[in-house]
Amino acid sequence: MSITKQTVINTYLPDQPLPGTHAEAFAPSNIALCKYWGKRDVELNLPINGSLSISLGELGSRTEITESETGADQVYLNHELQAEDNSFARKVIAFINLFRGELNQPVCVKTINNIPTAAGLASSASGFAALTLAINDFYNLGLSDDKLSAFARMGSGSASRSIYQGFVEWHKGVRDDGMDSCAERLDITWPGFRIGLLKVATGAKKVDSRSGMQRTVESADLYQSWPQQAANDLATIKRAIADRDLELLGQTAEQNALSMHATMIASWPPLLYWQPESVAAMHRVWELRALGVPVYLTMDAGPNLKLLFHSEYEAQVRNAFPELLDLDIVAPFG
Amino acid sequence: MSITKQTVINTYLPDQPLPGTHAEAFAPSNIALCKYWGKRDVELNLPINGSLSISLGELGSRTEITESETGADQVYLNHELQAEDNSFARKVIAFINLFRGELNQPVCVKTINNIPTAAGLASSASGFAALTLAINDFYNLGLSDDKLSAFARMGSGSASRSIYQGFVEWHKGVRDDGMDSCAERLDITWPGFRIGLLKVATGAKKVDSRSGMQRTVESADLYQSWPQQAANDLATIKRAIADRDLELLGQTAEQNALSMHATMIASWPPLLYWQPESVAAMHRVWELRALGVPVYLTMDAGPNLKLLFHSEYEAQVRNAFPELLDLDIVAPFG
Numbered sequence: 001m002s003i004t005k006q007t008v009i010n011t012y013l014p015d016q017p018l019p020g021t022h023a024e025a026f027a028p029s030n031i032a033l034c035k036y037w038g039k040r041d042v043e044l045n046l047p048i049n050g051s052l053s054i055s056l057g058e059l060g061s062r063t064e065i066t067e068s069e070t071g072a073d074q075v076y077l078n079h080e081l082q083a084e085d086n087s088f089a090r091k092v093i094a095f096i097n098l099f100r101g102e103l104n105q106p107v108c109v110k111t112i113n114n115i116p117t118a119a120g121l122a123s124s125a126s127g128f129a130a131l132t133l134a135i136n137d138f139y140n141l142g143l144s145d146d147k148l149s150a151f152a153r154m155g156s157g158s159a160s161r162s163i164y165q166g167f168v169e170w171h172k173g174v175r176d177d178g179m180d181s182c183a184e185r186l187d188i189t190w191p192g193f194r195i196g197l198l199k200v201a202t203g204a205k206k207v208d209s210r211s212g213m214q215r216t217v218e219s220a221d222l223y224q225s226w227p228q229q230a231a232n233d234l235a236t237i238k239r240a241i242a243d244r245d246l247e248l249l250g251q252t253a254e255q256n257a258l259s260m261h262a263t264m265i266a267s268w269p270p271l272l273y274w275q276p277e278s279v280a281a282m283h284r285v286w287e288l289r290a291l292g293v294p295v296y297l298t299m300d301a302g303p304n305l306k307l308l309f310h311s312e313y314e315a316q317v318r319n320a321f322p323e324l325l326d327l328d329i330v331a332p333f334g
Numbered sequence: 335m336s337i338t339k340q341t342v343i344n345t346y347l348p349d350q351p352l353p354g355t356h357a358e359a360f361a362p363s364n365i366a367l368c369k370y371w372g373k374r375d376v377e378l379n380l381p382i383n384g385s386l387s388i389s390l391g392e393l394g395s396r397t398e399i400t401e402s403e404t405g406a407d408q409v410y411l412n413h414e415l416q417a418e419d420n421s422f423a424r425k426v427i428a429f430i431n432l433f434r435g436e437l438n439q440p441v442c443v444k445t446i447n448n449i450p451t452a453a454g455l456a457s458s459a460s461g462f463a464a465l466t467l468a469i470n471d472f473y474n475l476g477l478s479d480d481k482l483s484a485f486a487r488m489g490s491g492s493a494s495r496s497i498y499q500g501f502v503e504w505h506k507g508v509r510d511d512g513m514d515s516c517a518e519r520l521d522i523t524w525p526g527f528r529i530g531l532l533k534v535a536t537g538a539k540k541v542d543s544r545s546g547m548q549r550t551v552e553s554a555d556l557y558q559s560w561p562q563q564a565a566n567d568l569a570t571i572k573r574a575i576a577d578r579d580l581e582l583l584g585q586t587a588e589q590n591a592l593s594m595h596a597t598m599i600a601s602w603p604p605l606l607y608w609q610p611e612s613v614a615a616m617h618r619v620w621e622l623r624a625l626g627v628p629v630y631l632t633m634d635a636g637p638n639l640k641l642l643f644h645s646e647y648e649a650q651v652r653n654a655f656p657e658l659l660d661l662d663i664v665a666p667f668g
Contacts, residue, residue: 221563222556222596229555255602262556262596268589270620276610286604 002043005154008177009098012147019105021067023137027129027152027162028060029121031195031298031306033253034234035260036157036170037226038217045157046181048217049230050172052237053161054195054332060126060162061113065096065138068106076110092131095155099135107138121197122209122300128155129162149182166332167241169234189333190244196307196317197328201275209301212264212271220266229259246310250296253308257298264301275303288320295320336377339488342511343432346481353439355401357471361463361486361496362394363455365529365632365640367587368568369594370491370504371560372551379491380515382551383564384506386571387495388529388666394460394496395447399430399472402440410444426465429489433469441472455531456543456634462489463496483516500666501575503568523667524578530641530651531662535609543635546598546605554600563593580644584630587642591632598635609637622654629654 030053038048068074073096075082075089082089092109100107111130113123132152136143143151145163153160153170161168164185173181207215216223233256240249264271274282278299285297285307293316295309307324309317311331318324364387372382402408407430409416409423416423426443434441445464447457466486470477477485479497487494487504495502498519507515541549550557567590574583598605608616612633619631619641627650629643641658643651645665652658 220593220596221566222559222593222600224559225556232555251602254604255600258604259554259556259600262554262600265599266556266589266593266596268585270588270592270616272613272616274613275617276614279606279608279613280610282604282606283609 002041003177004043005098008044008154008179009151011177012143012179013099013141016101017099017103017139017141019067019103020065020107020138020140022065023134024062024064025130025133025137026060026062027126027133027159028055028057028165029115029123029126030055030158030161030168031121032158032161032300033249033298033308034230034237034256035300037230037260037263038213038223039157040172041178042214044178044181045153046178047157047170047172049227050170050234051158051161051230052167052169052234053158054167054193055162055165056121056195056330057165057332057334059115059121059330061111061115061123061130063112063127063130063134064110065134066108066110068108070108071106073106074108076108078112079110091155095128095131096135098154099139099141109134122158122302124156125158125162128152128159131155132159133163146182147179150179153178153181153183169238186238186241188241190241191331191333192311193246193332194309194311194314194317195330195332196309196321196324197330198281198305198307198321198324199328200277200281200305201303206273206302207271212273212301215269215271216263216267219268220263222266223263226259226263230256246308247294250294250308253298254296257300261299273299273302278303278305281305284320288316293317293320336375337511338377339432342378342488342513343485345511346477346513347433347475350435351433351437351473351475353401353437354399354441354472354474356399357468358396358398359464359467359471360394360396361460361467361493362389362391362499363449363457363460364389364492364495364502365455366492366495366634367583367632367642368564368571368590369634371564371594371597372547372557373491374506375512376548378512378515379487380512381491381504381506383561384504384568385492385495385564386501386503386568387492388501388527389496389499390455390529390664391499391666391668393449393455393664395445395449395457395464397446397461397464397468398444399468400442402442404442405440407440408442410442412446413444425489429462429465430469432488433473433475443468456492456636458490459492459496462486462493465489466493467497480516481513483518484513487512487515487517503572520572520575522575524575525665525667526645527580527666528643528645528648528651529664529666530643530655530658531664532615532639532641532655532658533662534611534615534639535637540607540636541605546607546635549603549605550597550601553602554597556600557597560593560597564590580642581628584628584642587632588630591634595633607633607636612637612639615639618654622650627651627654
């Protein structure tokens with residue numbers, strides 16, 4: 001039997017928080033170079049494997065919490081008031097409830113995602129990270145970064161990584177309450193590192209990654225080899241980052257992402273997030289690489305590609321992928 | 335150190351064969367429902383896992399051997415004389431050399447593949463099976479079916495299965511000389527069983543399956559789980575055939591094929607035989623299935639799909655895939 005989120009939070013939080021007045025926080029989106037795929041605990045979002053990501057600087061979510069003036073909780077997303085039974089609003093309020101306990105103070109939560117729609121990025125990681133940071137500030141909880149990361153993880157696994165900028169490792173942890181399953185920023189920058197956000201398809205009906213990873217764990221025989229591969233890839237990627245070796249990083253990150261997709265494809269029913277346009281773009285990346293341009297791809301639980309390359313090759317990448325706008329090439333270190 | 339093909343053949347063949355006069359043999363193409371992927375011995379084409387296929391009745395290769403009238407070996411493919419250094423001609427002559435030893439009798443070998451180009455089927459399985467049968471007849475070797483299958487396997491792994499019609503199991507075997515790695519016909523027919531050959535792409539540059547499977551074995555961590563999955567799938571498929579359970583057969587064959595592709599996708603460099611059109615067709619199959627039509631897909635080391643269904647649903651399948659011609663729907667049991 002899994003420990004509940006509420007039990008964990010109660011253990012680590014001070015008594016009933018005092019009412020707050022105003023808080024605002026920002027958290028970046030992140031793109032995993034070594035993917036999180038599979039949970040050892042579904043309630044607490046504890047992962048089977050460790051993962052590593054790069055945060056996207058100024059692309060992410062900004063969340064503001066104030067006291068509600070209407071006497072009821074209110075949730076805004078991108079300036080629009082969300083209905084009480086809206087799924088986003090319910091998730092936000094359920095998460096806040098974990099922290100405010102019996103406190104009778106309605107709040108107004110406003111979230112703005114500045115992630116370009118064209119990027120095809122999930123916003124739950126930055127969203128839950130920003131919300132956790134704002135909650136910490138609003139209720140004056142004084143939580144350490146480790147605890148902020150662990151609590152954000154309870155909202156969405158990869159939110160644990162969005163607490164930090166730069167290269168971030170999420171330790172899988174071994175504890176039942178998951179408090180050692182939190183992220184850590186790697187103390188390294190890599191100014192030439194670039195990420196291209198390539199939107200190749202939209203509107204495809206998709207299985208959310210939460211149920212996708214469960215289906216994989218339960219039905220794909222090939223998943224058995226994933227945890228060990230992920231552990232090896234994580235170590236290799238850390239070494240590649242330390243050495244600023246883009247080729248080693250790119251190869252390992254690409255094989256890691258494709259192996260994650262391979263476990264989905266081997267599931268039943270088959271889980272194929274790729275659209276025809278995804279495969280066309282994949283072949284284009286490989287053709288460009290065959291021409292000598294060191295560009296690598298990674299993909300998450302969706303049809304879009306993210307390209308990894310060094311600024312030195314930005315012109316060639318732009319030339320081969322003219323659909324990449326300025327906005328869609330991210331320099332994570334500014 | 336692997337035993338050579340020649341050593342194995344010499345062990346099981348009578349002394350030097352006598353010159354022959356004329357032989358003709360046909361062997362069907364086959365489509366694996368449980369795939370052969372990975373070798374434990376590259377020289378002898380000994381597989382890591384057992385496999386199971388359905389032969390395609392009258393679709394396949396017909397091979398005729400006669401004494402050459404020119405004093406030199408001659409090889410024809412589909413009525414065209416092949417140059418001596420042509421890769422097809424070299425493979426055929428090298429295979430015949432294994433059996434004729436020092437015999438000084440030039441031969442003329444004529445092979446005709448009646449597999450519709452549109453089907454996107456490999457012809458090496460039926461080709462080497464027909465050649466082995468013709469050699470047995472031409473030199474009057476009197477080989478048993480087991481030996482014919484094992485010798486055909488030395489030409490091309492899946493040729494071991496093309497010795498037989500119907501459902502055929504290729505036992506992986508355990509012997510170093512591979513003589514127990516031969517196929518066996520299952521004693522069962524299934525008149526309503528249908529296969530649709532769906533050509534979705536051509537001309538794509540491809541890695542041949544021989545090197546593809548080597549790359550997978552050597553570079554894909556996920557391949558570690560493949561042999562056990564294949565063993566389980568093989569047992570399930572045999573049960574499904576015995577019970578004439580198309581749903582169980584289709585599900586297992588589809589997951590098996592996609593898992594094989596998953597191991598390729600997880601290789602380095604990535605091995606993706608799929609084209610955009612392949613993925614479009616895969617989604618179409620799944621949409622049709624979501625509408626209640628029990629149709630399943632299988633794919634080999636190429637971009638094309640093969641559809642598995644029961645004759646009861648042939649109208650719906652034809653309606654959803656109008657590109658299927660009569661010729662591209664095979665009724666393996668007539």
